[in-house]
Amino acid sequence: MTLSSVRQLVVPNWPVLLIFVLLALAPVWSMYGGSDFTIRLLTRALILALAAVGLNFVLGFGGLVSLMHASFFGVGAYTVAILAHHDFNGDTLFGLPGTSNLLVSGPAAVFLALVFAVATGALVLRTKGAYFIMMTLALNQMLFFFMIALQQYGGEDGMQIYLPLHLSGYEFGSDSAIYYTVLIVLAFFVFLLSRLVCSRFGNVIRASSENEERLTAIGISPFHYKLVAFTISGAVTAVAGVLWAISQEYVSPADLSWIRSADLVVIAVLGGLVRVWGPLVGALVFVLAEYFLSDITVYWQLVFGLGIIAVVVLFPGGMLSVWATIRKINWGRAHDA
Amino acid sequence: MTLNEKIEKEPVLRLAGLTKRFGGIIATDHLDFDVRAGEIHGLIGPNGAGKSTLVAQIQGNLRPDEGSIIFEGRDITVEAPHRRAKLGVARSFQITSVFMGFTMLANVMMAVQAQAGHSMWFWKNTSMDSSLIDPAMELLELVGLTRSAQALAQNVSYGERRQLELAMALAMKPKLLLLDEPMAGMGRQDGGRMISLLETLKGRYSILLVEHDMDAVFTLSDRISVLVAGRCIATGSPEKIKSDAGVRDAYLGHKST
Structure with a gap:
């Protein structure tokens, strides 16, 4: 089933509000009966959701299967960690002092991700289909091995962030504080990208995934639009990387391996590509399945894989199209038009 | 002369x-x-x-x-x-080439939008943008597709898609x-x-x-x-x-x- 045929399924937008309300109440619930662990688990899910929301902007709307979004995630996380590392050591990086202030390192991380996305996008967006996938995979692994080679920053072992990260003095006092920060940032970008996909710019991106030849014939050369979209997408995923560094206080090359890239694709496809917030559903299912299934069996990935196949076959629009798909089934009533 | x-x-x-x-x-x-x-x-x-x-x-x-x-x-x-x-220079294709996952209206709107200058507009929702909708509806009317304006291009008949091609070409003035x-x-x-x-x-x-x-x-x-x-x-x-x-x-x- 192609993207355009999936778009026939009418998926309403209101469930996302319900999901956000429930997520906002989660820390309250965890106080009575839940545990801090639940909040940390949900924080992990929301960060992966944000990373996949960034990816889905080019994947679901631009039709670009990128296997390098973990590298944007890594650029975000490592920038924060490296700056904090130099702050801890009291030394400098290219003559500049390190910092644990996220109001400095956060924007620096996003800026680096923008530069990285423009440079790599200008290269990979000249290719299509399987070549695009292979190019993004190759670039992802280049950064992965580069970080492994950088012994100064932990190499293969990754690096711990020793000093508390703060927003010009405000420290995240609890897991819930981090959780709410992540939730608000996620809501902000879901809203922002929802506006974006309905704009003229968004139309061009969706049209380019449908039919580039036609787009050119009506007078629009898609390359620059795709480059802007790719850059926005990479930056959003880098923001998720920054949040990752805040919540884990630890980064490692595993965070930017191609397996993480593939996880993000799975999360987006599992949730549903046709809505900006689809990956949120995908990430919640992904993280919870990972947690509960791995409790039951060490072969949880096998079970999870079968689950993914089931979803893709039964509900081509992903989890968020479950209801729309069920409604379309005729249940044997021939008169039902 | x-x-x-x-x-x-x-x-x-x-x-x-x-x-x-x-x-x-x-x-x-x-x-x-x-x-x-x-x-x-x-x-x-x-x-x-x-x-x-x-x-x-x-x-x-x-x-x-x-x-x-x-x-x-x-x-x-x-x-x-x-x-x-x-x-x-506007072209209709021998083998129908439209945006299949878009509605008929959205197809023509895309052509109107392309003609209206650059598309680096990031905020305004085009589904309520009358500067795109009105000319697109006029063209759909001209080629006789008003009734299927909200249908997806992939769901209409072949003949209608040919008419859509023409509407899109005309949208480019x-x-x-x-x-x-x-x-x-x-x-x-x-x-x-x-x-x-x-x-x-x-x-x-x-x-x-x-x-x-x-x-x-x-x-x-x-x-x-x-x-x-x-x-x-x-x-x-x-x-x-x-x-x-x-x-x-x-x-x-x-x-x-």
């Missing part, structure tokens, strides 16, 4: 010595050809005569090896396809319409509707009409050119082409008409 008259006389499109080779095969052979302002210029020829290759060169998807393409007095031989589109077999694959009824539709455009647009349907070409065209093996063997009024002996030999004679 004043300058204004000179501009009037200048054809919308002029091809001079246009040549395109694919290896040893010459698809377009030193072709001289023009489309005058406001005329429907029919282009006929047997399969493999190089009609579609010619359209692709005028639109810009193919780069000619020799010769030049002059559009409104401007050399566009090496101009990129999307730039030609902006200048006013074209100065030259390249219609590559607009009636291809259409049934008698849909084809008839398309002919009457094109008749309403007559005189308002400069059109290069490539078509296999002889009835359509001879009904609609002001002038007809006959392309055989990349060469134009005759140009003239429909009556003149019908009675041209060379054309009969090369082309019409093979038909049972």
Whole structure:
């Protein structure tokens, strides 16, 4: 089933509000009966959701299967960690002092991700289909091995962030504080990208995934639009990387391996590509399945894989199209038009 | 002759010595050809005569090896396809090419949007943008698709998609319409509707009409050119082409008409 045929399924937008309300109440619930662990688990899910929301902007709307979004995630996380590392050591990086202030390192991380996305996008967006996938995979692994080679920053072992990260003095006092920060940032970008996909710019991106030849014939050369979209997408995923560094206080090359890239694709496809917030559903299912299934069996990935196949076959629009798909089934009533 | 008259006389499109080779095969052979302002210029020829290759060169998807393409007095031989589109060269495709996952309305809106300048607009929701919707609805009405405006392009009939192609081309406010077999694959009824539709455009647009349907070409065209093996063997009024002996030999004679 192609993207355009999936778009026939009418998926309403209101469930996302319900999901956000429930997520906002989660820390309250965890106080009575839940545990801090639940909040940390949900924080992990929301960060992966944000990373996949960034990816889905080019994947679901631009039709670009990128296997390098973990590298944007890594650029975000490592920038924060490296700056904090130099702050801890009291030394400098290219003559500049390190910092644990996220109001400095956060924007620096996003800026680096923008530069990285423009440079790599200008290269990979000249290719299509399987070549695009292979190019993004190759670039992802280049950064992965580069970080492994950088012994100064932990190499293969990754690096711990020793000093508390703060927003010009405000420290995240609890897991819930981090959780709410992540939730608000996620809501902000879901809203922002929802506006974006309905704009003229968004139309061009969706049209380019449908039919580039036609787009050119009506007078629009898609390359620059795709480059802007790719850059926005990479930056959003880098923001998720920054949040990752805040919540884990630890980064490692595993965070930017191609397996993480593939996880993000799975999360987006599992949730549903046709809505900006689809990956949120995908990430919640992904993280919870990972947690509960791995409790039951060490072969949880096998079970999870079968689950993914089931979803893709039964509900081509992903989890968020479950209801729309069920409604379309005729249940044997021939008169039902 | 004043300058204004000179501009009037200048054809919308002029091809001079246009040549395109694919290896040893010459698809377009030193072709001289023009489309005058406001005329429907029919282009006929047997399969493999190089009609579609010619359209692709005028639109810009193919780069000619020799010769030049002059559009409104401007050399566009090496101009990129999307730039030609902006200048006013609009094309409908022989094999239907629309945005299948978009509604009919959204397809035309996309063409209106492309014509309205750059698309680096990130905030305003286009589904409520009357500067896109209104002209798009007008065009859908013109081609008779008002009722299926909200249907997805992949769910409508083949004939309707052909009409949609035309609406999208018109949305570009074209100065030259390249219609590559607009009636291809259409049934008698849909084809008839398309002919009457094109008749309403007559005189308002400069059109290069490539078509296999002889009835359509001879009904609609002001002038007809006959392309055989990349060469134009005759140009003239429909009556003149019908009675041209060379054309009969090369082309019409093979038909049972």
